[in-house]
Amino acid sequence: MPHRYFTRELSNGQAALTGSDAHHLATVMRARLGEEVVLCGPDGLEYTGTVTAITPGRVEFSVNEGAPSKAEPDVAVTLFVGYPKQGKLEEIIRHSVELGVQEIIPFFSRYCVATPKKEEAKNERYNRIAAEAAKQAGRAQIPHVALPLPHFSDVCQALPRYDKTLFFYEGGGAPLRTLLTPGSTGRLALITGSEGGFSAEEAAEAASAGALTVGLGPRILRCETAPLAALTAAMLLTGNLE
Structure with a gap:
């Protein structure tokens, strides 16, 4: 299988890799002129790139x-995830990218155990994890990991830009299969909580903002399990795991 790289230098039938990707292809993989790789451009399409030039720090195609x-x-899924503690967010990012998420937006809410700390530096690492997972999964786009929203009200204010929002609540709600069907497209938001879950006031605020309250069955799921279960179910019900 050809190697896969992401590039923003792609137009008019020409493309280039620079930096660490160019070093990896030229030095580690020992690429030769005429060799083919898969290139993914900023337009989300896949291209077959044929190596035409190799120079220090740059490979052209x-x-x-x-x-x-x-x-x-x-279906374009944005995952709003309550900020977990002890590095669990890295696991959520890695696996949700493999499952097909488009964007991940962490947030802090009333019962979050974690507190904000060096979020800009951590966000750089989170986006590197997303890029690595996208390559491994054969994605054509690198999902974006946003800086965390400081309050749950910020999540609710963002909901109008989605076609449908599902709020996964430990207090239960409508069965997910009644809200998603094969062929569903558009922009879908999924909201799951942190270790402490959601307050009744936050659940009411989400509903007032247009979110549909959904349950994930009678079992209590860990905060790192719930978003992956929700995303897997959404992909299955919309026909994206076939």
Whole structure:
């Protein structure tokens, strides 16, 4: 299988890799002129790139016409996840990217155990994890990990830009299968909580903002399990795990 790289230098049938990706392809993989790789551009399409030049710190390609990636879901899912403690967010990012999420937005809420600390530096690492997971999973896009929102009200204020929002509440709600069907497209937001869950006031605020309250069955799921269960179920019900 050809190696996969992401680049923003792609236009008019030409593309280039620089930095660590160029070093990896040229030095580690010992690329040769005429070798083919898969290039993913900022447009979310996949291209076959043929190596045309190798210079220190740069590899150049000619590319064919881009094509949509079969690995990208036809529903754009944003995962709002209550900020967990002890590095659990890295696990959530890695696996949700593999499952097809488009964006991950952590947030702090009333019962969060974790507190904000050096979030800008951590965000750089989180986005590197997302990029690595996207390459491993054969994605054509690198999902974005946003800086955490400081309050749950910020989550609610963001909801109007989504076609549908599902609020996963430990207090129960509508069965997920009644809200998502095969062929569902558009922008979907999923909201799951931290170790402490949500307050009744936060649940009411989410409902007032237009979120549909959903349950995940009678078992209590850990904060790192719930978002992955919710995302997997959403992908399955919309036909994106077939």
